[in-house]
Amino acid sequence: MSFFQFLMIILFSSLFIHFSQSDVGTASHYGPPFLPTECFGGGGSQFPSTNMFGSAGEGIWDNGAACGRLYEVRCISAAVPRTCIPGQTVLIKIVDRARSSVSRPSKDDTSMVLSTTAFEVIANVSSPLINIEFQLV
Numbered sequence: 001m002s003f004f005q006f007l008m009i010i011l012f013s014s015l016f017i018h019f020s021q022s023d024v025g026t027a028s029h030y031g032p033p034f035l036p037t038e039c040f041g042g043g044g045s046q047f048p049s050t051n052m053f054g055s056a057g058e059g060i061w062d063n064g065a066a067c068g069r070l071y072e073v074r075c076i077s078a079a080v081p082r083t084c085i086p087g088q089t090v091l092i093k094i095v096d097r098a099r100s101s102v103s104r105p106s107k108d109d110t111s112m113v114l115s116t117t118a119f120e121v122i123a124n125v126s127s128p129l130i131n132i133e134f135q136l137v
């Protein structure tokens with residue numbers, strides 16, 4: 001292998017590693033009541049004051065390790081055209097587990113469920129389900 005080939009392999013694998021950090025999945029939304037949560041019990045002090053939070057689907061719940069993790073989320077598409085707000089991303093904190101949240105998601109079994117406030121930033125909230133790209137921050 002030449003040095004140039006070696007360099008190209010390094011370059012392409014770093015590109016691959018970069019892209020593999022973000023995942024594609026689905027998101028629904030939920031409103032109050034939010035307490036108690038499986039992450040923090042009855043304590044609401046862990047909630048961001050901006051209301052930019054969400055609950056974790058089983059795929060990212062990670063046995064509770066997801067609590068407190070931050071995700072950057074972008075709307076890709078939805079059943080109804082023009083549901084996504086172009087160019088918008090939202091940063092959310094995981095505060096609960098979707099499967100057991102007090103208030104039920106607009107759709108079950110999604111990758112994550114966003115608070116209405118967070119969902120509104122990236123999509124039309126009249127849609128119960130959107131396709132998303134999300135990345136652990």
Ligand SMILES: *[C@@H]1O[C@H](CO)[C@@H](O)[C@H](O)[C@H]1NC(C)=O
Nearest residue numbers: 080082083123124125126127
């Ligand atoms: C959101 O979607 C609904 C139903 O499709 C539509 O009536 C409404 O105008 C949309 N809102 C915005 C801000 O685009």
